Amino acid sequence: MTMAIPKLQLVDIHKAFGPKKVLRGLNLDVAPGRSLVVIGGSGTGKSVSIKCAIGLIQPDKGKVLIDGEDVTHAHGKKREDVLRKFGMLFQGAALFDSLTVWENVAFRLLYRDGLKRKDAKDRAIETLAKVRLKPDVADLSPAELSGGMQKRVGLARAIIAKPELIFFDEPTTGLDPITADAINDLIREMVTDLGCAAISITHDMASAKKIADEIAMILDGQIIYRGPADTIFNSGDPRVDQFVHGRADGPIAAHI
Amino acid sequence: MSVRRNPLAAIGAATLGFFREIGRVGLFAAAGIAACFTPRIYIGQILRQFWRIGFLSLPVVGLTAVFIGAALALNIYVGGSRFNAESFVPTIVVLGITRELGPVLAGLMLAGRVSAGIAAEIGTMRVTEQIDALSTLSTNPYRFLVAPRVTAATLAMPVLVMIADIIGVMGGYLVSINSLGFNGSIYLQKTWDFITADDILIGLTKAAVFGFIISIMGCFFGFNSRGGAGGVGRAATYAVVASAVLILASNYVLTTLFVK
Numbered sequence: 001m002t003m004a005i006p007k008l009q010l011v012d013i014h015k016a017f018g019p020k021k022v023l024r025g026l027n028l029d030v031a032p033g034r035s036l037v038v039i040g041g042s043g044t045g046k047s048v049s050i051k052c053a054i055g056l057i058q059p060d061k062g063k064v065l066i067d068g069e070d071v072t073h074a075h076g077k078k079r080e081d082v083l084r085k086f087g088m089l090f091q092g093a094a095l096f097d098s099l100t101v102w103e104n105v106a107f108r109l110l111y112r113d114g115l116k117r118k119d120a121k122d123r124a125i126e127t128l129a130k131v132r133l134k135p136d137v138a139d140l141s142p143a144e145l146s147g148g149m150q151k152r153v154g155l156a157r158a159i160i161a162k163p164e165l166i167f168f169d170e171p172t173t174g175l176d177p178i179t180a181d182a183i184n185d186l187i188r189e190m191v192t193d194l195g196c197a198a199i200s201i202t203h204d205m206a207s208a209k210k211i212a213d214e215i216a217m218i219l220d221g222q223i224i225y226r227g228p229a230d231t232i233f234n235s236g237d238p239r240v241d242q243f244v245h246g247r248a249d250g251p252i253a254a255h256i
Numbered sequence: 257m258s259v260r261r262n263p264l265a266a267i268g269a270a271t272l273g274f275f276r277e278i279g280r281v282g283l284f285a286a287a288g289i290a291a292c293f294t295p296r297i298y299i300g301q302i303l304r305q306f307w308r309i310g311f312l313s314l315p316v317v318g319l320t321a322v323f324i325g326a327a328l329a330l331n332i333y334v335g336g337s338r339f340n341a342e343s344f345v346p347t348i349v350v351l352g353i354t355r356e357l358g359p360v361l362a363g364l365m366l367a368g369r370v371s372a373g374i375a376a377e378i379g380t381m382r383v384t385e386q387i388d389a390l391s392t393l394s395t396n397p398y399r400f401l402v403a404p405r406v407t408a409a410t411l412a413m414p415v416l417v418m419i420a421d422i423i424g425v426m427g428g429y430l431v432s433i434n435s436l437g438f439n440g441s442i443y444l445q446k447t448w449d450f451i452t453a454d455d456i457l458i459g460l461t462k463a464a465v466f467g468f469i470i471s472i473m474g475c476f477f478g479f480n481s482r483g484g485a486g487g488v489g490r491a492a493t494y495a496v497v498a499s500a501v502l503i504l505a506s507n508y509v510l511t512t513l514f515v516k
Contacts, residue, residue, distance in 0.1 A: 056388050083394040094389035097380070108393045111298065111400070157393075167392075 005068040007032045007165050007197040013052055013062035015045075015221075022048045023059070024221035028199075032164070035191050035198040037212035037229070039205070039243065041252065045221040046201040050167050053199070054086060055079055066165075084112075087158030087196075089187075091170040093150040095142035095157075102128070102138035105156045113161075127156045131186055148179035152186065159190050166191065168200035172207045184210040205244055208232070217243060219252065284476045288406050291398035301404035309370050309405070309471075310412030314419065316369055317362045321420035324357055325349060325427025333436050345438070346446040349428035354451065354459045358421045360507050363466035366413065367499035371474040374405055375495035378478025379488035387479070402479075406471045413467025414460040421459065458514045465510065466503050473499040 006029035015023040022045045030036045040046050051057040053064055055074070064072045071082045095104045103110065105127055106120035115123070125135045131152040142150060151171065158166055171187060172180035184207050191198045191211070202208055208215055212229040217240050225240045232244055242250030329349050336342045378401060381387050390397045425447060432438040474495045481491035 051388075054392055056391055080394045080396075083392060086392060088389070088392040090385045090389055092384055094385040096386055096389070098377075107395075112394050 004031055006030060006065070007067065008053055008199065009063075009065040009068075010049065010053055011063040011065065013049065013059045013064070015048055015052060015057065015059050022221055023052070023062075026062070026218070026222055028216065028223055030165070030197045030199055032197050033195050035188075035200070035211055035213045037200045037202060037208040037215045038218055038223075039202060039208055039215060040218035041203075041243065044218050046218055047169060049218065050169065050199060050201060054088065054167065055082070084161070085164040087161065087163035087166040089151070089154045089158045089166070089168045089171055091173055093142070093147075093154035095150055095153055097142060099142075100138065101133075101140050101142060101145070101153055104142060104153060105160055107157060108161045123160060124156070127160045128153070130159070130190070131156045132182075148175050148183065151175065151179075151183050155183070155186060155190065159194060162194060163196055165197045165199070166194075168198065168202075168211075170202055170204075171200060171211075172202065172204045177206075180204065180207060181210070183207075187211045205232075205246075280480075281472075281476055284479070285472050287398050288402040288472055288475060291396065291403040292407050294399070296396075296399060298400055298404055301400065302407050305404045305408035306412055308373075309366075309408050310416060313366055313369055313412075313416060316365050317416050317420050318423050320361050320365050321353070321358065321424035322427035324361055325353060325424035325429075326431040328352055328357065328424075329428035329431045329436065333432070342436075343446070345428070345432055345436070346443045347450040349432075350425050350447045350451050351455060353424040353428075354421045354455045356459075356507075356511070358424055359417045359459045359462040359466060360503065362413070362417050362420045362463065363470065363503040363507075364500055366409075366416070366466070366470050367473075367496050367503060370409065371470045371495040371499040372492040374471060374474025375478040375481070375491040376488055378475055379481030379491040382479060382481050383484055383487060397479075402472075402475045405475055406468060409467040409471035410464050411467070413470070414463040417459055417463035418456075421456070458510075461514075462507060462510050465506055469502045469506065470499045473502065 009029040010026055013023050013026040014021070026045065026049055028036075028038070028049065038046055038049070048057060052059045055064070055071070059072065062072070063070050066082055066085065071078070074082055095101075096107070099107070102121050102124040106115070106124035109115040109120040109123060110117065121138065125138050128135065128138060133149065133152050133156070137145065137149065137153075142153065145153065168187060172183055175183060187198070187200070188211050198211070200208075200211055209229055209232070214226060215229050215232045216223050216226040218224070219239060225235055225237050227235060232240070235241060235244075239251050242252050329345055332345045332348045332352075333342055336344050336348075378387070381401070387397050387401070390400055429440070429443055429447075432443055433440045477491040477495040477498070481487045
């Protein structure tokens with residue numbers, strides 16, 4: 001039996017900003033169709049690791065492999081081809097203020113693939129329906145939407161082009177528990193429907209349990225634990241136990 | 257001894273920082289120019305920027321021009337009357353406006369209106385991760401954000417200055433015939449007789465350079481803004497100051513080149 005090639009592999013990634021070493025030999029991979037959640041405290045390198053994976057930040061050392069191909073230093077057309085495989089939901093949704101909701105959702109179709117506006121709008125409305133948003137929000141501007149609705153629009157934008165790998169950056173931060181749970185359900189549903197790989201970073205354990213097949217924990221720029229989602233509360237690692245139970249006392253010092 | 261305590265080290269560090277910043281601006285400008293000429297070119301975005309930078313700047317540029325033309329005519333009349341040279345008012349007004357005041361004052365007004373606006377808009381996009389989002393959507397931010405603004409500002413500015421020139425001359429004309437006792441048709445005849453194609457071309461060339469400076473400074477400081485609302489505010493301030501200083505400095509250099 002042969003092992004499937006991981007959709008994404010981060011190999012021995014190092015990244016420092018001035019004297020501050022954020023990633024110190026991080027190794028991470030996700031297989032096609034699997035949902036991996038990365039948990040960890042603030043400033044441990046979660047966001048930097050996914051920015052390195054997408055190519056928004058160049059690692060100082062190490063390799064980024066997509067479908068087994070080294071894309072660490074890919075640029076121009078090759079980088080654009082790699083990015084076509086990705087979707088990303090940003091923490092604050094990162095919707096474009098100057099465009100309407102449907103133009104945000106259909107951005108890639110309009111500006112990248114050159115689809116006609118009418119066809120792109122139809123696709124955008126179809127995708128908005130998948131994230132439980134009605135067609136009448138299509139012509140609103142992002143500023144007219146609530147935080148939860150903005151996240152849904154961001155999710156619609158991430159999935160419209162049927163990506164092979166989706167990144168979720170703190171998908172439930174700033175949302176009330178009911179809206180957060182609805183977003184978690186949508187993420188799970190979208191990942192299952194599309195059959196794509198997903199990497200999420202979050203502090204929210206309820207979210208992590210719901211959307212993950214596997215959970216990895218990052219501390220001081222390295223992955224210190226990885227295991228199935230249902231065993232995270234019995235990991236046997238005191239650092240993981242402290243984090244998942246939200247205790248101030250333990251081997252990890254609280255940063256206040 | 258640390259940089260903080262050693263004045264020479266502090267001067268050295270500031271000098272190196274200054275040249276580093278110039279280098280960064282140069283590289284950014286080169287990337288911006290390259291983005292203007294490499295596909296994909298976003299025509300819709302360019303037209304949108306023409307509207308925002310060009311058309312919506314017409315009132316401020318027009319008002320500036322009419323008042324400057326009027327004040328210029330009055331001042332030249334007062335100065336000229338000391339040498340019995342009042343008849344030179346139309347000539348000096350038209351030369352002063354087309355070669356110098358039209359492009360420089362329109363440039364400074366647009367440094368405030370356009371450069372600050374671009375820096376604030378792109379700066380907000382930076383701090384809210386919208387620029388990162390563009391990259392993840394396989395869209396080059398230089399081509400989508402910088403190129404349309406630079407193209408539109410560089411091409412719209414000469415048109416704005418041409419209109420400012422006409423309105424400025426009209427300002428001088430109105431004051432001259434209503435307050436200074438000039439004959440209208442003689443005023444216009446003198447204006448027309450003395451102006452040359454070179455005078456107009458010099459002003460329009462300056463305008464294109466100023467348009468480029470205004471847009472590239474706005475984009476540069478917006479792209480490099482950090483740290484939330486305060487960072488966006490600083491980006492807008494730096495963009496206006498840098499644009500104004502560069503407009504005045506480049507105006508001197510261009511005038512020197514054209515006078516030779």
